[in-house]
Amino acid sequence: MNTLKLGALVVTVAGIGTTATAETLRLSHQWSENDVRHQVAQVIADEVAAADVDLDIQIYPNQTLFKAREQYTPLSRGQVDMIVLPLSYAGGQQPAYNLTLMPGLVRNLDHGDRLSHSPFMERMEEIMADDDVMVLVHGYLAGGFGSNQGCITAPADVEGVTIRAAGKAFEQMLAGAGASISSMASSEIYPALQTGVLDAANTSSESFVSYRLYEQLDCYTPAGDTALWFMYQPLLMNKSTFEGLSEEQQAALTDAATNAEAFYLEEGKKGDETATETFRDAGVEIAEMTPEDFDAWLAIARETSFPAFVEETPDGQALLDMALEVE
Template structure:
């Protein structure tokens, strides 16, 4: 009887140990969503794929499954899903959430970022410290910074000075650009970049502005007559970081969090290099498709900035909580 009892106890202990080791070695799968085409060379997709590969290789019991092309969440649904903890990770144009967090429209303010070197300096500034604190307060964590330059394209004619936009229906990525373009005489139709092609194809849009990478990834060269590339006078720069749900991030082990941040740092370095190549790739692709390519002159840029200061900058400073101080912090970065 005692022998049977000892065997039963031993068996129970083995089952308990086995169950515990099973829990310890169980792999957690995180879901990453973004709107950009997958497997086609878009550096935003590759950024997330790199993070997934490196986190998997770190052997910390973590796997990241990537859902590109809005296959899991639509573009404008991702911020809410991230902050509620329903979605784990996203490559996300932050200004898309400015309807909920108005301060985020500062990350797509006309002329605020002049070039990629300026963007890198801005990342280390008090301006970005405040933006990232707001991101965290709202329920997300930045895993990797990413800034993209962009331009304009039209089915009608080249967009250079403010008077060239009059009468055109244009998509702008966020409130600040919408306010500036409206002040210059354009009509606005709001949508994420993933919907621009169809809107142009069906006559909803005459023109658009978006990032260099989106111009190529979404094949917008098939729909337009003229592209205005950023050149030396970039009016359009957008912050599109890789973010993660703070609820999810905080529940991970220290080793898992370290693996994610290390992978994010590596992906960020990759993106800095690729984003600088993006403009030439865009220009070459559009020229090959027989699209006229121009860029804004310094006079064009200055004229747009006069419109922006009287519209989007003024509105942001007056109507967004802490907006004036936030803009001052950003403009202090030379």
């Protein structure tokens, strides 16, 4: 009789173990599933699943959970667990974030990677922590110009042009060059070009391709050897959610993040080449920015975007100096 009772107990305990369900985290972003930013999220989801630590990550692409510019606040409140976000989208909540899309601040993707692991970024992460947000995967992407009003390489090319830029600092620089600014998420550029709301746009190489902007543009200025546009677009996580996980789950996430970050950097470099080839194959004219063009843009930025950031941001000069110190 005692043996039968023990057997029943073993079966019951085993049954509990096999029916336990893994914890599920929700990850939101604005892009399609063929975009590198989705692929970065997928690396995290796949590697965490393979680690077998009772943790699943459900990805919600294409703004299916939150609109692109509305993700940061829900993340900070724990209403979503993870997001991939161009951080300057949240510049209204934290003005310091506008520095992550500052003209001429980043020279190439390797420089962006060094910036991501510098005292400057440590200070940015302290600001995020105050909002209960943490970085899981760092990443910068390069970008360029696309236009229906002639090719854009030098500041004079945007005079009278209605253009979308991704963040406040670029908007200030472009306005300083005589452009009219229309603010929107990258997911809204295609219909805006299609309906004539926009004449031109700044965005990442990946977004130029994944949103098929080559269907709506006459000329494309890629990142190329001289790139002005670099934007920090990390995978962020709610800090309290991360801290509430088990040590094994946290380790699975951070291990996956290390691999995802390396993937992000390499794919970002490939993305610039892919964008140029895609636009050329689509019959779009390709223009190249020269070092002289870059210097002309930077001169305007130093008169507009740089001082405005310092004036509008607590400790703005110190943050700018920290970023500029990164070689």
